Amino acid sequence: MEDLTLTLTLLLLAAAFMAGFVDSIAGGGGLIAVPALLLAGFSPVEALGTNKLQGLFGSGSATVAYARKGHVDLKAQLPSAALSAAGAALGAILATIIPGEMFRAFLPFLLVAIALYFAFKPNMGDIDRARRLSPFLFGLMIVPMIGFYDGVFGPGAGSFFMLAFVALAGYGLLKATAHTKLLNFASNLGAFGIFAFFGVISWKIGLMMGAAQFLGAQAGSRLAMKNGAKIIKPLLVITCVALAAKLLLDK
Template sequence: MADLALHVLLLLFLAGFLAGFIDSIAGGGGMITIPAMLLAGIPPLETLGTNKLQALFGSGSATLAYARAGQVRLAEQLPMAALSAAGGVLGAVLATVVPGDVLRIALPFLLVAIAIYFGLKPNIGDIDRHRRMSVFLFTVTVVPAIGFYDGVFGPGTGSFFMLAFVSLAGFGVLKATAHTKLLNFGSNIGAFAVFIAYGVVLWKVGLVMGAGQFLGAQAGSRVAMRNGAKVIKPLLVVTSIALAVRLMADPAHPLRVWLGW
């Protein structure tokens, strides 16, 4: 495709910044970056491939910020990140085989359920609670499964990782947020490698948006660490609902097509 105008690249940079800020706190940055690229005239497949490139900057930036503040030990999380990356690879490779319409139909309802869970459960804070699943079982089942979803489809991955860490691993909200970022980075890298192989990555757009993502994630992670559950919980609820609404607003959504809306 032809080079984008300078003002369009600037708007995509700003979209990347906002997405990085939100994603570093509550996930859901893709609901900003993907529509922004589509509106800029980038074809859908190139949008997905380029989105993984720019998302690497946001998840990587947030990971470094949380690690520097002592919220996560990266060395201990590397096995999880590797399995998340493997899931991302498999998901991206099988994206044309997996019934995507099923995921698109179910996702808005899953996101609303996540919003309700975090919004109505009063005892979710920054303090760790009872673990419901062993570290090993969590690592070999939940992590690659969510990574696989990120490779196949993507939106809401951060919210799913958050829910898993809080409800199954017993993490407090801030700790869950910090640990989510490296796993999201892993799944992004796995899927990104596949999209490179298919030649559907627009490097200039991805790097411009990635610069915005990096800066936005640095700002967002600082806000999260300063305010903890007070800002993470409301933003997670709002982001999950907004992403569900955004998905259902698409006239091509399978459920709307089926219902004739």
Template sequence: MHDLAPQLFALLFAAAFLAGFIDSIAGGGGMITIPAMLIAGIPPLETLGTNKLQSLFGSGSASLAYARHGHVSLREQLPMAAMSALGAALGAILATVVPGHVLKTVLPFLLVAIALYFAVKPSLGDADKAQRMTPFLFSLTLVPAIGFYDGVFGPGTGSFFMLAFIALAGFGVLKATAHTKFLNFGSNLGAFVVFVLYGAVLWKVGLLMGAGQFAGAQVGSRFAMKNGAKIIKPLLVVTCIALAIRLLADPAHPLRVWLGW
């Protein structure tokens, strides 16, 4: 892995920049970085571990950008981020006993459902709505559950956090985006620690891609803050559908195997 050709390092940096830009707005950056690393010849386990390292830079960069502009208080959200990290760490540890084929089968349809929710609900905007769940209950249930999913599998984590914040916490679209990034940072950190203990992180590749993620997230978060719901909503819809299509395009997807496609 230390002998990757320069053009492959350039490809990985560019992929990380684009992923950081998209992830800071709508999530789904993993559908860019993971295939890029696999194409570069990095083994699957090291790809997952290294992806968590470089994702830390993107989610951390976006979190700082949103916090600097007053869209989220990182100090107040720290307990919630810690719950997300705990859930992700448990997910990464228990990944071998969780039925991954079930997640792979169901996930594309969940992503399409999220896309439809944001596409057809005209009232979604940047203004906050009434809460349907207390912050305490939200922190103890949904946050670690989504973090656990990120540790086990990962794709679409940001979309699930966004949906939870908007539908249950009553947040506006921009505020939900800002709060999602720090929880994503927590889940990335929790899973990353586990992958480090398993020796599944390529530091040189991860730090290079992390620089791309950091820069892309800075650009993307500023773009989101400038345009708000009018850009976040359509990009979230497109990202969810694109991720669902990419998952279903895999010949090894359980549904395709079952149907014989």
């Protein structure tokens, strides 16, 4: 679907900018961009595919911004990124066959649980804590599983990565956010390759939205690096609750 009115196009660009801004800090950009694409008349699988294209710009933009400031070591995280991409590719293959609606039933409850965890866990800031899972097991077990989810459905994947990095890897919030964006970029790339192969991406609007996502992610990542946990924690809680409410209201 390429022939959109100017008004619809501007609304999609605004949604992409906001998605990039929010996603670069707390995740959840997909639940802004995907509904906007659906409302514009795209089919579910085309909305997912186009979202992965424009999401590459947002997650890539945020990843570079965090890496430049030393919050994530790209080379050291390449194996995890590869596993995230592989998991997402498998999920995207499934998404072209089976709709991801099966995730709607339990996803809101998971998002509320994540919100409660971050809202009420004491002493949560930007300082690393003891990890509960070795980097090897974390990369081998947790990363591809969340990547798979991102490929088959997507919304909330950033929040799941954040929870995993904080609860299992022991990362502080800013470091967790930076690493989440890298793995999100990788999962977007893996899913994007599959959706492109199946020809379900609207390239024109996807690239336009990608430019808006890039700008939004730059603004969001700078705000996160400036304020750290003070902005990341409340926005993460608000985003999770908003995503859960959106999913429940859409039933």
